Each structure stands twice: as structure tokens, then as C-alpha cells.
Amino acid sequence: MEEKAKVNIDVGAKTVTVESSASEESIKQAIVAAGYSIEGYQ
Numbered sequence: 001m002e003e004k005a006k007v008n009i010d011v012g013a014k015t016v017t018v019e020s021s022a023s024e025e026s027i028k029q030a031i032v033a034a035g036y037s038i039e040g041y042q
Contacts, residue, residue, distance in 0.1 A: 005020035018027050028038055 002020060002022065005018060005022065007019075008017040009015075010017075016031070020027060031038055
């Protein structure tokens with residue numbers, strides 16, 4: 001992920017929003033590599 005990516009985390013809603021030029025797959029891989037799972041991906 002690039003340094004200028006915008007990441008919004010809503011802990012209460014258990015959601016993460018990412019604005020980035022990175023591909024969806026690389027963002028998903030970064031989340032999983034950090035030890036998190038992805039549920040209900042839309």
C-alpha cells in the first residue's frame with residue numbers, strides 16, 4: 001500500500017474503507033498478512 005492511501009476504520013461497525021491506487025487483491029492480502037480476516041466483502 002502506498003503512503004498516500006486513505007484508510008477509514010469503524011470499529012463499532014467492524015468496517016474498513018480504503019482509497020488507494022493499489023489493487024483490491026493487494027489490499028486484501030495486506031489485511032490478511034496483518035492477521036485479520038475478511039468477512040462479507042462487497
